[in-house]
Amino acid sequence: MSSVLNNDDLIAKDINNEKLDNNLQRSNLYKLLKEREQSWWQARQQLIERQEKKMFWYGENSLIMWLLWQLVGYVVVAMALMLLNNIFGISLPLWQYVSLFVIQTIFFVSALAAKGQLANKLQRKIDNDELMREEALNEMIILAEDSLYPDVHAKSPISLEALDYYLDGQFHLASLQCLLQKEVDAGRLIMEQQPPEVGVLPPELADDELNEHxxxxxYRSTL
Incomplete structure (x- = not known):
């Protein structure tokens, strides 16, 4: 089955043909939809990564993680000094050892004191990612209204697998499911089996989970 994203076989003398004009327009809409999907996918992936980073470094139990990493830092420095002494015979006076660990502690205390500011800076990035994700999704929905949605209604009932095949696998399953869910919420599509909850999963895992089902x-049209 030829992809709706592929219009290479259209020749110049056919441009005036109304049907081919519509095909060209739909093909261009699908290409724009693909571009916006990539932006949405990247923003979603970056958002999840930063949310995980915030939870790890600035969550409720983050102080324990900071202390553990500082302890690891002490151990790494101590091992490095031992290797220098054993391999190259470099031995530092005691006061230099103490100074090194004091400096390391000062850096840690400074970073810990700035923890709140770092968390706020990360939160601003998360808010920006959420805004970019929502903007990209809204643009995807607008484009889908004249491309994806009419095709789904015309081919109803259609499975997510069949739709993916029709689109030559050009879109992520999680993206298609998210777009079609908007039609389900609006009552224009009925989903005959609930998909697994993938909204909180990393993008790659969401695709793998949907691929299994x-x-x-x-999806069945109500129009």
């Missing part, structure tokens, strides 16, 4: 997730 793609043949069972079927």
């Amino acid at each position: 793609a043949s069972e997730i079927t």
Whole structure:
């Protein structure tokens, strides 16, 4: 089956043909949809990564992690000094050892004191990622109204697997499921089997999870 994203076989003399004009327009809309999907996908992936980073470094139990990493830092420095002494015979006076660990502690205390500011800076980045994700999704929905949605209604009932095949696998399953969920919420599509909850999963895992159930997730038009 030829992809709706591929219009290479259209020749110049056919441009005036109304049907081919529509095909060209739909093909261009799908290409724009693909571009916005990539932006949405990247923003979503970056958002999840930063949310995980915030939870790890600035969550409720983050102080324990900071102390553990500082302890690891002490151990690494001590091992490095031992290797220098054993391999190259470099031995520092006691006061230099003490100074080195004092400096390391000062850096740690400074970073710990700035923890709140660092958390706020990261939160601003998360808020920006959420805004970019929502903007990209809204643009995807607008483009889908004249491309993806009409095709889904015309081919109803259609499974997520069949839709992916129709689109030559050009889109992530999680993206298609997210877009079609908007039509389900609006009552224009009925989903005959609920998909697994993938909204909180990293993008790659969400695609893998949906791929296992793609043949069972079927959409039926109410129009």
